Amino acid sequence: MKIVFQQVPQWQDMPHAEAELSRRMMHAAQTLGFNALESCDLDEIDRFHPDIIFPLHFFVPKLFDVFTVGCMWNPTYAIERNKAWDNVKSYDGYGVASVIQEQLVRAFKFKSPVPYLIAPLYPSTNTTVFSPPKQFASPVYIGSNWSKDRHKDFFLEAKDIHIHGPKKSWQYLEEVGGKYQGEIPFDGKSALMTYHQAGIGLALHHESHNREGIPSMRPFEIAASGAVMIADQNDFVQRVFGDNALYLDTELESVELAEQLEEHIRWIKSHQDQAREMASACHEIFCQQYSLEVLLEGLVNDVIRFKQERKSNLASTEDLPSVELIVRSDGKEKKRLVRALHSIQRQTYPCVKAHVLFRGKADDMSELEEAVKQELPALNVCYTHAVGEADRGTQFYSGLRSTTAAFVGFLDHDDVVFHDHVAVMMEILLCDQDAALVYGGSVKVWEDGDPPEGELRRKLAYFHDMEGFLEKAFITSNAYLVRRTKIPWQIMNLPIPSMACREDRLFLQLLYRDKAKFIFSEKVTSAFLCNVSKKGHSNENDEMLEQGKVGSDLILRPATSPWRHAENVPPVREVLMLKLMRRILAAIKNDFQQISLHLKNFFK
Template sequence: MKLAGDRLGWSIVEVVSSDDIIAAAPDFVIVTHEFSPKLTQYPTLGVIWSPTAFFSPDPDRIRNILSYDGYLVANASLRDYLADLLLAHGKDAPISRFDFLPSALSTASESDQPSTRGSRSLFYAGVHWDGHRHGDLFAALKGRIPMRIHGDPQRWQHADEAFAGPLPFDGKSVVDAIRYCGIALTLHGSAHRAENIPSMRLFEAVSAGAIVISDRLGFAEKEFGDALLYVDADQSAEIVSQQVINHVCWINANPEVAQTMADRGRAIFNRNFALENILIRLPPFVNEVRRSMGLCPELDDSVDIIIRIGSRPLSMVQRAVGSLAAQTHRNISLLIVVFRPIDGLADLLARYKGRFKSIKILDAPDDGVRSTPLWIGLNAASAVFVGNLDDDDVLHPNHVASLVQTLRQPKAKAAPLAYAGTIQVQEDDGHWFDQINFRGDRGQIVEERRRLRFLEAFDSRKMLRFENFIQSNAWLARRSALTSETLQDPQLIVAEDVYLYLTLMLKGPFVASWQPTAEWNWRSTARDNVMFSPELWGKVWEHLHRKLAAAGVPLSSDIEPQSPANETSKHVKAILRGSWKLLAQPEMLLPRLRFGFGLLRHAGPRELVYYILRFGRRH
């Protein structure tokens, strides 16, 4: 992709972590695998070009997909699947109306003619991450035709002299190796064939000017027709191997006719599927994504944002206020509630006077009651919408605009509150968030300081069980929903946000923006987040219950913390339920077993159990 960008005059940077993205400050981000969620403020496009069988059983990968701002999709069936997924979750985001395929660079036929050696050999490259795919076929071909096989040496130990080593994925080496051989075998897995999704190898092969022997993928037959040769991959290894051998013999016996086929295939590729021709369609699509995100806002409703100040240094306050000043929504007023003086605060706020509609400074007692400054701000709010930003957290530039858009949608007409997803950020060096796909054979640590912490559909039952999924800086409420009863300070030292949510739930269900636009800064070394103080939560539990009951919140009797024995029983039931559901659909059995095998191999048995446990709980 980088080479294609160079041809277009674009700067494309390959990144590993969210810090890499922030350092690059890109116009947009392309995520090529749904293992990775959106983790930064930049417009993030998810590429959906894998079969649904690979990711639909995994709730974590589905959640990652839902975090993206727009979608680049490989074919119509994936487009339909994604449209249904977004509709089911109430997410509105652009889906490409063009096919975004794992393609290759265009090539010129004049300088790419194969050499005049006596015969062509068969090229095949396979990572085979999902097991011993096509092993019987290559055993049947061994020694019968000239072959050069590339891939992981551990996967090809039995290829002997046909094995030619691994190739770098640099956009050039694979194409050069195919061109050297002159014939390429491109085989797709059963899931790819079932959903008619081509792999990159098909495009690399035709771009190299090779004669391509392909399985009967519907896409290949429709788009390239008789410019390719075909095998029936569903037949036995003996039958398929004989078909391959016959094709190779025919090619070497008829080099001019075969080359004409290859030239015709390359012409079709250059005209319709060259990577740079696909990428050139991105700028208009990115503009559509930016509008959908709220980066080009059209609404101008008034918004009050409360910031409680007194326990953090001025530098953190400046970071928080700066993130509000960067909001694309312009009609914002600040309600600064000060419970402890901070040197330099007045000068800091004076610098932002021209950015905000107004800045009001309100005094609050310094008595350790966290709810009081928040309720002082709520009572002072007069805008159409009101939100909160803790002084040590930040918001993405489209946060306010996206929530205003959400609350103005017809489906949210009765919603008292809209909320965003939350990205948790490790502020202290040396603390990293781990993911399954960060565990490879090299054993390297990926220094990733961000993770998608919350991105959930509204579930009142979870909220009533105190399973909170709305971060304190992630919401925007209608001021009209704050009645005189709601505006009574509950006098809570913690959980004041949960109390607010539960009382506002009495007015109606909340609505999600499905955009992770709030950042929750976490300090694992300093341990100064209130979540590190379980003793406070223990003290407030009974008081919180009394206040909620008095407010009319219908609490059940089973929300007390579970005993270890009950927790173990819940885990066992979830594992059994998850195992059954993972295996319940026969057509999904093979890809799910392959995924489980890969997870076991790369991440270990504990992660496999965790995956089944999460699947059982979420479904």
């Protein structure tokens, strides 16, 4: 079992809690015998070929063809404030840190057409051997103080307290002698040693954490260290550790709160044996139920069971219909084509055929067939030679018409589908017989060089409900399957118009106009690969894009469009003439040689 704990790339050089958690989770995974990696490097993660990925923060969506479990230990307002719901919805499973977080997941996944995993996971620490505190000194509070004013008056008022964290976050305490004790290394151990040496640890939470009953790392660290815990009214802490911890009423005014802390310290020092018994009880609860080793082992087992159940459900379905994935290729980039075909061979759905639509020479197609046979001997594949079909529109619709399967999809030769793509789409199509098309989310990947400035190597680029179909970026051509019987007659029978591009977008728009039922799987099941040297996904240039847009607009133009009857409105021919003249004038500014080319095209 290979596991990745994925950090936020933008935080690589910044101290943050997830960095500490990552190290602890690595240690837990290795203790359990797993091969583990902690990284924010997307290329390194890709080369590692993990079985499970844990994004440690909601800033990171699902980005790989790997079962992805999101760590739900941040309050809801933070997800809302950062508009990160798409990231969170993209996960295959959820490790939740509170009852309210579990209800949150149930709510936003309630309309999802496919199952998901949900299991407990807390921002905890590693199993330790109990060692009772040797002394009870000033209580220790450790925090990054990202909410600068949180408990500020209390910390200023408290007389007997030691605080650790980033210096710039605690500047207001530097003038108060002795309270601020400096930073602690993010090494997975130093925090526990600091608590243990003091004998008393403070676990104070942000109000948003308390509102949703989410514990921070602090209660687990204090329990693991063997120190006595003094906590606020966090529901998780009170429910789990009960009378084995002492509590502060943070609703009190800062002066009263500081007095309450002093009372607890006096009680601990005057009842040291009882205090050590309380610390021991907290430690036992932690080790038996909440250490990262216990949590991680349980969650990994849950993932294994979940995947096995999904596989068994698919295998138990009788008479599965066939699926064809059309792959358009000119044979020039064989390595990319083989990669695309390999992603088809890896499908967990058993009845999938690759249909290569080849637009090169006949001899080259024979060579290609032999190369594919050697590379992918187990692949179910057929070939169609598209003689003289040069434009993308003809290739697309000819390929669609040449299929025989009940369900059809597309895959460009330089893209890939994830291993469960067909299985996810087909599960929905088989459950809903009215559905014409099911699509998933797609990851945009830059390859063959460094990505453009400001871009990450991978990002969740296309992930939206049908409500956003007309406004948001299009559904990528490799992200969907369509039911053959729901394709309108004219698409499969009328003469095909020439289109340099936008042919796949047009297909979706024609289905949408025909009131076909689209369903969003809410799963990421494909990757849309962009070549850095081409600055995009294909060889499309501005002229091709303009031609494709004009052609698409003509095809989709309503038969009773009001402008046809308006006064002083030029007909289509004149509109096209005006567009052509604009292009000629633009060419004059850039390259005189293009003028003759445009004129020749016009007079043809």
